[in-house]
Amino acid sequence: MSAEELERRSNGVYFITGTLTVTATALGSSTRDLTEMIVQASPSNTVNIVIGDATTQGWVMEPGDVQPFPIRNPALIFGKAASSTATYSLFGRTGA
Numbered sequence: 001m002s003a004e005e006l007e008r009r010s011n012g013v014y015f016i017t018g019t020l021t022v023t024a025t026a027l028g029s030s031t032r033d034l035t036e037m038i039v040q041a042s043p044s045n046t047v048n049i050v051i052g053d054a055t056t057q058g059w060v061m062e063p064g065d066v067q068p069f070p071i072r073n074p075a076l077i078f079g080k081a082a083s084s085t086a087t088y089s090l091f092g093r094t095g096a
Contacts, residue, residue: 014074014092017042020049020081024057027090028074034092037074040066042087049086051079061088 014032018025027039041049043064050057051067057080061067069077074090 012094014094015090017087017089020079020086020088022080022083024052024054024078024080026054026075027051027077027079027088028092030073030075032074032092032094034072034074034094036093037069037071037077038066038091039069039077039079040064040089040091042089045081045086047084047086048082049079049088050082051077054078 014034016028018027039051039061041061041063045063048063049061051059051061053076057078059067071077074092079088
């Protein structure tokens with residue numbers, strides 16, 4: 001996809017930060033329809049975060065890791081801290 005096509009298909013951005021505990025929680029809002037989503041485990045975390053669905057979280061993200069997810073609804077991605085608490089950032093692009 002060219003930069004011009006990407007610009008035509010983008011009509012906004014979605015950015016949030018959050019804190020995770022050892023209980024899995026959705027990373028974003030189900031009211032968002034994204035065309036792209038990227039999650040970053042905060043570089044200042046002292047523990048890993050694990051990402052997955054509502055039932056199983058197995059994708060390990062170390063502090064500072066960045067991972068794109070090819071999913072439109074950020075509420076379908078769940079995360080939790082491996083222990084204690086950890087923070088994350090989620091960036092998404094909205095559009096067609």
